[in-house]
Amino acid sequence: MHIPEGYISPQTCAVMGAAMVPVIAVAAKKVNESFDKKDVPAMAIGSAFSFTIMMFNIPIPGGTTAHAIGATLLAITLGPWAASISLTIALFIQALLFGDGGILALGANSFNMAFIAPFVGYGIYRLMLSLKLNKVLSSAIGGYVGINAAALATAIELGLQPLLFHTANGTPLYFPYGLNVAIPAMMFAHLTVAGIVEAVITGLVVYYLEKTDEENILYKFSYKLRGDNK
Amino acid sequence: MRKLYIAAIVIILLTPLGLLAPGSAWGEWGLDEIKSMIGYVPEGMSRFSEVIKAILPDYSIPGFDSNFFQQALGYIFSAVVGIAAIVLIFAILGRIMGKPQKKNE
Numbered sequence: 001m002h003i004p005e006g007y008i009s010p011q012t013c014a015v016m017g018a019a020m021v022p023v024i025a026v027a028a029k030k031v032n033e034s035f036d037k038k039d040v041p042a043m044a045i046g047s048a049f050s051f052t053i054m055m056f057n058i059p060i061p062g063g064t065t066a067h068a069i070g071a072t073l074l075a076i077t078l079g080p081w082a083a084s085i086s087l088t089i090a091l092f093i094q095a096l097l098f099g100d101g102g103i104l105a106l107g108a109n110s111f112n113m114a115f116i117a118p119f120v121g122y123g124i125y126r127l128m129l130s131l132k133l134n135k136v137l138s139s140a141i142g143g144y145v146g147i148n149a150a151a152l153a154t155a156i157e158l159g160l161q162p163l164l165f166h167t168a169n170g171t172p173l174y175f176p177y178g179l180n181v182a183i184p185a186m187m188f189a190h191l192t193v194a195g196i197v198e199a200v201i202t203g204l205v206v207y208y209l210e211k212t213d214e215e216n217i218l219y220k221f222s223y224k225l226r227g228d229n230k
Numbered sequence: 231m232r233k234l235y236i237a238a239i240v241i242i243l244l245t246p247l248g249l250l251a252p253g254s255a256w257g258e259w260g261l262d263e264i265k266s267m268i269g270y271v272p273e274g275m276s277r278f279s280e281v282i283k284a285i286l287p288d289y290s291i292p293g294f295d296s297n298f299f300q301q302a303l304g305y306i307f308s309a310v311v312g313i314a315a316i317v318l319i320f321a322i323l324g325r326i327m328g329k330p331q332k333k334n335e
Contacts, residue, residue, distance in 0.1 A: 006278035044320035048313045057251040064256040099284030173274040
């Protein structure tokens, strides 16, 4: 789901980067207010976890690959704002050191994977909890919907390129496939395989943390960010 | 905490499993793949694709990726380097965060 350099126009990169600025600003403010210095390592662990599971490429029928993100898991354990910062830093390191996702495209990639994915996933998780589902199932459904929302956003950003940016005779300047190709291809990979992997990872970790006495770790930070002292 | 470290090491050692999946992710092709798919490389793509050269491109050590064993080592090395970089960034963030806290005390 990492958009490489040159796949989206500099204008698109600028718009997506500008969209991420207020997200990071609010996230930094909220985290700085409610987190202690000693809570920062938890965010580092979340960031490192996401970074690592994104290295596990999963084969998709048709010869392509996709990967889980762990965005909803981070949003549940750290709260969505801290998750947003942790994921953005993982994406920044991937772009800078490993060429996975462009540097100019960092705004777009973090919008999809560090904003859409954790916030949609967390929203669905809360919605499922309010429907009296247990935490494990709620987190798995949240993970599934979260990663698919991010895949859809990525497909739209890519698919808009040939429509918006082409030469006078219609030759695409950047990503060549339109929405009619990008959306089905991205959604197929994530609805069938990557979404299920994301759901299983999210559910399993939440299950494990609930079964052990780590549950306090699991919810301590999200409680803090919501301002309840449970 | 000890369990967490063991889990982290196991996950890092397993990262080369990600190499077994054939093909690139949809929408993350190299320029040569794009050319074979649509017959040309879009102008903007070729202009921006090499803006920054990654130090460990595609999680591999340059010149040390000729067989699966080397690629697997490159993958594990990349995971360690990436995690170290993340820990470093958060250590810096933690220092910056420390300041307003002192004011409240």
